[in-house]
Amino acid sequence: MEGLLVGNEEAVRSLYARFSRPVYTMGYRLLGSAEAAEELTQDVFLTAWRKAARFDSSRGRLSTWLMTIAHNLAVDRLRRETGVTRPTLVLVDEVPESMSDDEEEPLMERDVAIRALESLTDAEKRLLARAYFGGLTAREIAESDGIPLGTVKTRLRAALIKVRRANMDKERP
């Protein structure tokens, strides 16, 4: 991160090599075009540089910090732009049953993520996807499904905690 702070090219390249694919993927899946995904990727790394001094490794992982930046920028853009179609429920459909053999080391994190999500029911996956990828607020989900707002919030929290616990288990050797 010190290298990123001063714009050290090797540090930026290293961060790019590690995270460009998930960041680009986020942009591509949420915003729906290669052009928007490229813009988002550049904005995320510029924002990461601007905020590098605020990153505190004792508070969370670098991947979480960077993906939170990416997600916030993508959702802000999604909300701002008229005519951007909200993505369909990408998560359930796109999680493959098994990893293909040619996916290499950088995708290990994806493998871990997919296995962590296996702890969820399809309904829980769909709920998280509507919020996280669709940008729907708890209130919008509650109104759309005709269930109390408190119930949606409770379910979102419970689903996140399940993912969190499963992810911790998967990360352990």
Next chain:
Amino acid sequence: MTCLAVRDRFPEYALGTLIREERAEVERHLAFCAACRKETSELQGAASVLAFALRPAEPEGQLEPRVVEAVASVAARPPRRTRSVVAAVLAAALAVAGLGWGAIMAGRAERSDAEARTAERLMQDAFRRFEAVLVGRDYAPGTLADARRGTLVPTGDREGAGVAMVLVSRQFDDVAFAFVTGLPRKGAPYRVALVAGDGERLAVGTIRERGLDQAGSAEIARDFSDEELGRFSRVVVSNSSGRVVLAADVGAHSRAAGA
């Protein structure tokens, strides 16, 4: 907010679906509450798992040099000091106020059309100089994506006038600025806000009674480190009753990059 009240928002905070004001309230709480920071960090970690589970899309090879060069070139520039920008804004505002156009603007309802036109021209001249100060001092050519300015005009039979400007920068913090004059003291505190086309509001700041001079003038500027102001098209000033007393359209783009 108490921990109990703010915790209700954590799942949505982690999932990025809170509206701006709610997110800001959560972040204000997190700034001083370590226990809640830990909890939100864990929930954000869980949310980011969703992102990593997506089937990867592959960026083109040319993207890497573009991103690396963009970061390196911004990092190579001298550090921008936020205070100096706001100070430059305020210094320029005082120079503008010194031209006396504010007083003319404040009373223009009672003056002739010719005088109103003169006042308008003075204001535009002042603002061009104002932009030049900013562009010349802190916003290198090419980094200032957009400078939008507008005249704050009274709503209905309200008093006062002013000017507002929103600076949108590609690499640096965005800045909103307003200079007001002729505001009655009894209406204070006045709240200045940006308004987007969809009705979203973002506070610029509050002008309290003690901040108004004899002519009811004050200036206010705010630097937004985490906001992109391009979507805001109006600046409004509301009195203590919450009624909008001045409003400016800042939706028209005035390209200042390279000016």
